[in-house]
Amino acid sequence: MTGVSHSGGSSCTRCFRSPRTCDASVDSDTVRTFLGSLDTQRASFGVFFTTSRFTKDAEDAADRSSKSVVLVDGQEPKLMIRYRVGTQVRRQVEIVEVDEDFFE
Structure with missing residues (x-):
């Protein structure tokens, strides 16, 4: 888990993960581990970023999750x-x- 943020006074928590997988696809075990970390943080929403791909089983695991x-x-x-969508410049x-x- 890379970070956890709490929005305002509500109970909404967002958890983010950014694994360093460049070549290997993200499998369903990794997604299920992430889903478990959402439970640990009592989060209702999560965003999982990767520069590689998710396997079909990983996508299915996310779809089946509550x-x-x-x-x-x-x-x-x-x-x-690049297009600054969902990002901010720090x-x-x-x-x-x-x-x-100039010196010539």
Whole structure:
């Protein structure tokens, strides 16, 4: 579990996970573990991000769950960041280099 956030005074809790799986698909055991962590945190909603893919069994495990779970895979996180959908900028970095033409 990467993070837990509580929204306002309501009982809604969101749990996020971002495993570092680049090549291997996320299987149903991993999704079930995530669903169990939602129970541990008393969360009603979870978002599972991966840069790889979810297996069909993993998608089925999420669909069968009583929890509301969103599976985000493949290129979707990159597109979310690129087009700033569901994201926010925390810090911008400015890279400065010396302009050698200035000194000629």
